[in-house]
Amino acid sequence: MADRFEMPHCEDCGSKGNSIFCRLVGVDLEDVSTSKSCSVYKRGQSIFTEGNRPNGVFCVYSGKVKVYKLDQDGREQITRLAKQGDILGYRSLISGDVYSASAEPLEEAKICHVPSTVFFDKLENNKTLSKAFMKLLSDDLRVAETRLADMAHKPVRERVAEALLMLAEMYGLKDDKSIDVNMTRQDLANIVGTASESVIRLLSELKKEGLISIHGRNIHIEDQQGLIKVANVFD
Numbered sequence: 001m002a003d004r005f006e007m008p009h010c011e012d013c014g015s016k017g018n019s020i021f022c023r024l025v026g027v028d029l030e031d032v033s034t035s036k037s038c039s040v041y042k043r044g045q046s047i048f049t050e051g052n053r054p055n056g057v058f059c060v061y062s063g064k065v066k067v068y069k070l071d072q073d074g075r076e077q078i079t080r081l082a083k084q085g086d087i088l089g090y091r092s093l094i095s096g097d098v099y100s101a102s103a104e105p106l107e108e109a110k111i112c113h114v115p116s117t118v119f120f121d122k123l124e125n126n127k128t129l130s131k132a133f134m135k136l137l138s139d140d141l142r143v144a145e146t147r148l149a150d151m152a153h154k155p156v157r158e159r160v161a162e163a164l165l166m167l168a169e170m171y172g173l174k175d176d177k178s179i180d181v182n183m184t185r186q187d188l189a190n191i192v193g194t195a196s197e198s199v200i201r202l203l204s205e206l207k208k209e210g211l212i213s214i215h216g217r218n219i220h221i222e223d224q225q226g227l228i229k230v231a232n233v234f235d
Helices: 026-035 090-095 116-125 127-153 156-171 185-192 196-208 224-231
Strands: 037-041 056-062 065-070 076-082 102-105 109-115 212-215 218-221
Touching: 026 109, 026 116, 056 090, 056 116, 065 185, 076 156, 076 185, 090 116, 090 127, 109 116, 116 127, 156 185, 156 196, 156 218, 156 224, 185 196, 196 212
Parallel strands: none
Antiparallel strands: 037 109, 056 109, 065 076, 065 102, 212 218
16 A cells, blocks of 8 residues: 655645646646645555546656556556656546556656546636647547557567667656666566567667667666667657
8 A cells, every 4th residue: 555645735846847737726726736645656556457447637746657558468568658747547537437557656656646526627617727638638649559550560679779769758867878767677578568588689789789788777878869760760
């Protein structure tokens, strides 16, 4: 079970500028702030579970989160990654369905939960928030379509390189050029949609080509342009 932590006021929240709720001001923001609950989740703890029914939305105050589905053999397929300020669980809540995926932290994360009654009240009565959520849903669809196309047509080597670039863009690089996320090789394989053995082999190839360097779990980007070429991605 997740531990509670002292709730930050939304007005003073460090992730406010990254959150869709930053569109709210005044009484609307105060309502969200006073109604929410906040918890600390360790790696491996469940934030929400596929098949359960949502009763609100989650906002990432800090940390990094994976959203995943299990296939018929019980293997994870990571469908989304989230960072500070991102909203989770809103699609199932809006559609009235049970969760279609599960969510867990990749590292310790502090997560706030906004009840469905407050969420729907703001969504229905605040046009700015409504438009922002429509754009968010549209962006989700675009990302899903791109992912399906990549899975269908791109070789695994290209998908591994693209996943590294995506992680670097989402979570940034540390001063030593390592990707700022604590991720296992299995997690990376679950993003790419392949076996961990294949990921390990391909990372070794990219290392030999001087595109990356590897230090334990840390992957350093040594040649971003070379990695973009391997990934076969274009603006």
